Amino acid sequence: MKRSLIAALAGSLVLLAGCGASDGGSSGGAQAPAVDSPMSAPGAAFAPEADSVTRQAPQPADRKEVVTGQIFVTASDPVEAARRAVEVVEDAGGRIDNRTENPATDNTPASSSLTARIPAAELTATVDSIEALGKVTSVSISRDDVTMQYQDLDARIGALQASVDRLRALIAGAGNTADLIEAESALSSRQGELDSLTSQKNYLADQVELSTITVQFSTDDVTPSPGPDNFVDGLIAGWHSLVDALQNGVVSLGRAIPWLGALFVGAGLVYAVVRVVGSRTRPSRAAGITQEPVEPSVPDSSEPDSSEPETKRT
Numbered sequence: 001m002k003r004s005l006i007a008a009l010a011g012s013l014v015l016l017a018g019c020g021a022s023d024g025g026s027s028g029g030a031q032a033p034a035v036d037s038p039m040s041a042p043g044a045a046f047a048p049e050a051d052s053v054t055r056q057a058p059q060p061a062d063r064k065e066v067v068t069g070q071i072f073v074t075a076s077d078p079v080e081a082a083r084r085a086v087e088v089v090e091d092a093g094g095r096i097d098n099r100t101e102n103p104a105t106d107n108t109p110a111s112s113s114l115t116a117r118i119p120a121a122e123l124t125a126t127v128d129s130i131e132a133l134g135k136v137t138s139v140s141i142s143r144d145d146v147t148m149q150y151q152d153l154d155a156r157i158g159a160l161q162a163s164v165d166r167l168r169a170l171i172a173g174a175g176n177t178a179d180l181i182e183a184e185s186a187l188s189s190r191q192g193e194l195d196s197l198t199s200q201k202n203y204l205a206d207q208v209e210l211s212t213i214t215v216q217f218s219t220d221d222v223t224p225s226p227g228p229d230n231f232v233d234g235l236i237a238g239w240h241s242l243v244d245a246l247q248n249g250v251v252s253l254g255r256a257i258p259w260l261g262a263l264f265v266g267a268g269l270v271y272a273v274v275r276v277v278g279s280r281t282r283p284s285r286a287a288g289i290t291q292e293p294v295e296p297s298v299p300d301s302s303e304p305d306s307s308e309p310e311t312k313r314t
Contacts, residue, residue: 061237067211069141078217082112
């Protein structure tokens with residue numbers, strides 16, 4: 001009985017231990033998803049790295065544009081309008097590279113033109129101010145994207161600058177004359193290329209920073225007319241050009257006739273002077289010529305003298 005009682009108690013203890021283990025396992029299994037929940041979604045654990053990669057992505061480069069254009073303006077006083085346009089450009093921080101003024105004459109009306117370099121940031125406001133100086137007949141603005149060219153120059157300049165720095169370091173630590181001469185030769189070549197690229201970049205930067213606008217002021221409409229766009233218009237334009245060429249030729253011939261007459265008169269005067277001078281020099285030349293003396297002939301002794309009487313034969 002004691003043995004059976006001990007066996008029963010041992011079985012009860014084993015059963016209680018198994019139930020406790022099963023409870024602990026079930027509770028651990030319930031908490032496992034909470035522990036592994038960060039890995040439940042694919043790539044959830046790598047979200048911070050993806051965010052950091054996104055923050056480190058390179059920003060797009062600034063757009064580099066070269067802006068050029070032409071503006072045709074009709075004004076009652078083109079010269080005064082051009083002077084006011086110069087003031088507008090200078091107030092905006094720009095400059096005038098070229099300026100031409102043609103006052104009115106009896107045959108031609110007044111006109112003026114200027115080439116303005118306007119800061120790109122002030123281009124729109126400055127153009128509006130120039131257009132307000134008269135009646136705008138034509139506006140043409142073009143933009144040329146040079147971003148890739150600018151970046152290429154930057155990269156090449158950086159590479160050459162690094163090469164120049166290395167060569168200078170080699171020159172400073174050169175151990176013999178041969179290495180020094182070779183390094184100096186390479187440095188001279190690299191420095192020349194670097195200076196050339198730097199000059200190109202500076203020119204391009206100036207073109208980007210300052211837009212180039214040509215403004216023409218006149219009293220008449222000088223808007224350039226478009227060319228012919230079909231066969232009939234081309235034929236008519238060719239006929240008009242032929243007539244204009246003939247008219248210009250006739251006008252040129254009329255202008256040349258007085259000059260030709262003057263040339264003929266001058267040539268005649270020169271010919272007359274030459275004839276007069278030549279006629280005066282001929283007698284003097286004839287008088288200076290002397291006659292050669294005529295030598296008397298000597299009779300031949302072998303021939304008988306006809307003057308002596310012939311002797312009779314005895």
